[in-house]
Amino acid sequence: MAEQVQDLAPSTSEARGGSFLFEPVGARRFMTPEKFTDEQRQFFKTGDEFLKAEILPRAEKLEQKDNALLRELIGKAGEVGLLGVDIGEEYGGLALDKVTSMLVAESQAGGYAAWATTMGAQTGIGTLPIVFFGTPAQKAKYLPGFANGTLVAAYALSEAGSGSDALGAKTTARLSDDGKHYLVNGGKMWITNGGFADVYVVFIKAEPGGFTALIVERGTPGFSTGREEHKLGIRGSSTTPLIFEDCKVPASNVLGEIGKGHKIAFNILNVGRLKLAAFAIGGMKSSLRGGVEYALQRKQFGKSIAEFGLIREKIARAAAQTYATESMTYRAAGAIDERVGDMVQAEGRSVSPGQHMAAIEEYAIEASIMKISGSEWMFQVIDEMLQIHGGNGFVTDYPIERAYRDNRVNRIFEGTNEINRLLIPGMIFKRAMKGEMPLLEAVARLDAELSDPRHFPAPVGRLAAERRGAEMAKRQFLFAAKWAATLGPALEERQEVLAALADCAIEIYAMDSILGRTLESTGEIELRDALCRFFCMESRERAFDRARTALCAVLPADEVDAQLEQLALLHRYTPVNIAEVREQIVPAVLEANGYPLGY
Numbered sequence: 237m238a239e240q241v242q243d244l245a246p247s248t249s250e251a252r253g254g255s256f257l258f259e260p261v262g263a264r265r266f267m268t269p270e271k272f273t274d275e276q277r278q279f280f281k282t283g284d285e286f287l288k289a290e291i292l293p294r295a296e297k298l299e300q301k302d303n304a305l306l307r308e309l310i311g312k313a314g315e316v317g318l319l320g321v322d323i324g325e326e327y328g329g330l331a332l333d334k335v336t337s338m339l340v341a342e343s344q345a346g347g348y349a350a351w352a353t354t355m356g357a358q359t360g361i362g363t364l365p366i367v368f369f370g371t372p373a374q375k376a377k378y379l380p381g382f383a384n385g386t387l388v389a390a391y392a393l394s395e396a397g398s399g400s401d402a403l404g405a406k407t408t409a410r411l412s413d414d415g416k417h418y419l420v421n422g423g424k425m426w427i428t429n430g431g432f433a434d435v436y437v438v439f440i441k442a443e444p445g446g447f448t449a450l451i452v453e454r455g456t457p458g459f460s461t462g463r464e465e466h467k468l469g470i471r472g473s474s475t476t477p478l479i480f481e482d483c484k485v486p487a488s489n490v491l492g493e494i495g496k497g498h499k500i501a502f503n504i505l506n507v508g509r510l511k512l513a514a515f516a517i518g519g520m521k522s523s524l525r526g527g528v529e530y531a532l533q534r535k536q537f538g539k540s541i542a543e544f545g546l547i548r549e550k551i552a553r554a555a556a557q558t559y560a561t562e563s564m565t566y567r568a569a570g571a572i573d574e575r576v577g578d579m580v581q582a583e584g585r586s587v588s589p590g591q592h593m594a595a596i597e598e599y600a601i602e603a604s605i606m607k608i609s610g611s612e613w614m615f616q617v618i619d620e621m622l623q624i625h626g627g628n629g630f631v632t633d634y635p636i637e638r639a640y641r642d643n644r645v646n647r648i649f650e651g652t653n654e655i656n657r658l659l660i661p662g663m664i665f666k667r668a669m670k671g672e673m674p675l676l677e678a679v680a681r682l683d684a685e686l687s688d689p690r691h692f693p694a695p696v697g698r699l700a701a702e703r704r705g706a707e708m709a710k711r712q713f714l715f716a717a718k719w720a721a722t723l724g725p726a727l728e729e730r731q732e733v734l735a736a737l738a739d740c741a742i743e744i745y746a747m748d749s750i751l752g753r754t755l756e757s758t759g760e761i762e763l764r765d766a767l768c769r770f771f772c773m774e775s776r777e778r779a780f781d782r783a784r785t786a787l788c789a790v791l792p793a794d795e796v797d798a799q800l801e802q803l804a805l806l807h808r809y810t811p812v813n814i815a816e817v818r819e820q821i822v823p824a825v826l827e828a829n830g831y832p833l834g835y
């Protein structure tokens with residue numbers, strides 16, 4: 237019997253996006269919250285204090301759609317340095333790493349999602365197109381204002397007729413005969429910060445040229461914004477249509493290359509997706525805090541409901557999901573930073589915006605994973621914390637009611653979760669075909685292992701069962717992916733298979749990240765191990781379920797039984813006792829009045 241965890245495929249020396257699928261758990265060290273620098277922690281603290289002092293006390297007022305107040309608060313956020321993290325120093329920003337950028341995002345999401353959304357548009361999708369694709373003149377004109385909060389930014393891709401199908405945009409921009417300006421006609425929908433932004437990055441069909449990004453300033457003749465949408469949630473954020481009627485935009489406002497707008501639109505969304513996960517961490521922590529506080533004070537049957545097993549299970553699961561989301565998000569952000577750092581070292585100078593963008597794109601699989609898991613697990617946490625509130629969760633007296641409404645949108649914007657689910661296996665297969673991912677080698681190796689199950693990894697020591705679970709989930713993914721690939725080009729139309737593979741990959745990234753982080757950490761070991769065990773216990777079941785779904789959807793009828801038997805070989809283990817693991821988590825959460833591992 238093998239004693240050590242075996243490689244599915246030899247690790248490449250260079251860290252690559254998606255490598256978690258093929259490399260053994262712990263094969264690489266990565267960024268974790270335990271490794272945050274003092275400076276990074278300080279940024280979180282500054283953001284957290286700002287949120288508590290300036291935003292949360294004004295949430296009720298903002299809910300009444302007070303865009304003037306929102307603008308004022310963006311200015312204040314700029315004054316304390318929360319807007320310039322991703323902007324170069326020469327343009328008034330701080331030029332900090334992605335980890336700090338995510339920490340600032342997380343710090344702004346603890347209790348009022350409408351503000352987090354406003355900040356996401358300002359510091360992420362609104363600002364970054366100009367950071368990465370702007371000319372020096374465009375950067376000099378807009379970035380200092382974005383950094384200090386005197387200019388508000390927005391990103392306008394969606395239209396009434398084209399949301400997911402973003403390239404189907406119908407807004408046109410016809411170049412004038414003298415080539416000096418574009419005449420823009422059409423409209424955009426659901427634009428965050430729409431009602432009060434100063435600068436809009438708008439995606440249009442240039443004539444001639446095709447899909448292109450244009451910078452449009454408020455006040456441009458022919459440009460107006462429609463009425464504020466009446467929304468289910470995030471009512472304190474501004475969401476409006478944009479209207480272009482013979483709107484005359486200088487040709488110098490083209491952002492990036494004509495006809496290459498898709499590069500800007502989609503690459504920027506990768507960062508937006510990661511930031512959404514960082515916001516989700518903040519949302520999960522504040523909801524957990526609310527749920528714990530309520531559970532501790534609410535009495536039924538003569539005791540605090542926090543004493544009941546089912547309530548404690550919800551608390552344990554929420555803490556474990558938060559720990560996982562933290563582990564996954566900061567790992568991805570750290571990986572981008574590392575890639576950028578490696579380029580700087582190799583070239584002996586700072587990287588170009590294009591290189592920076594390429595480093596982000598390398599982790600596009602992780603970004604889509606984070607978009608889905610961040611939004612869905614946060615929603616599960618909020619849903620369960622609302623359940624802890626009973627009837628009080630359903631009325632407006634407690635913040636959890638608003639959190640429930642506010643966070644529903646996260647599955648819709650930044651690419652719907654359906655679209656992101658399709659993207660994940662799409663990117664994996666594409667990279668494998670280009671030889672950038674060792675999918676075929678890993679499948680061949682798995683076939684050899686299956687011929688003699690003694691070759692399966694048998695980790696020993698700390699969290700051995702969970703490590704084995706994660707290693708086997710990787711094999712389940714490979715097994716299902718191998719069969720899915722037999723469909724050839726028809727696979728593209730088999731969304732049920734693609735989504736099941738995506739879900740399996742999400743669980744693998746989660747288990748790999750939570751295990752890698754926990755195995756490296758030295759403090760609070762019992763708690764961390766329990767969080768890890770609780771999460772992996774459920775995650776490996778989900779991974780298996782989704783691998784089996786994918787497999788059953790593609791197998792020829794005469795293969796089903798034999799192949800399911802093979803898959804079952806990859807899922808043999810003794811489940812843990814849920815109550816035992818739960819009780820290694822809940823006392824610490826109750827004691828901390830919320831998530832127990834603060835920064």
Ligand SMILES: Cc1cc2nc3c(=O)[nH]c(=O)nc-3n(C[C@H](O)[C@H](O)[C@H](O)COP(=O)(O)OP(=O)(O)OC[C@H]3O[C@@H](n4cnc5c(N)ncnc54)[C@H](O)[C@@H]3O)c2cc1C
Nearest residue numbers: 391392393394398399400426427428648649650652654655
């Ligand atoms: C509050 C809010 C703020 C927003 N902010 C912005 C912003 O700042 N800038 C911006 O540009 N946009 C913004 N949006 C728009 C948002 O990005 C879109 O709503 C989103 O991309 C989905 O597009 P859609 O609404 O047209 O839905 P559709 O694309 O019509 O999708 C409807 C349903 O069909 C599914 N679907 C679509 N295509 C497929 C497919 N190929 N396979 C399987 N299922 C599919 C979707 O997943 C979804 O469930 C915002 C939206 C909201 C609600």
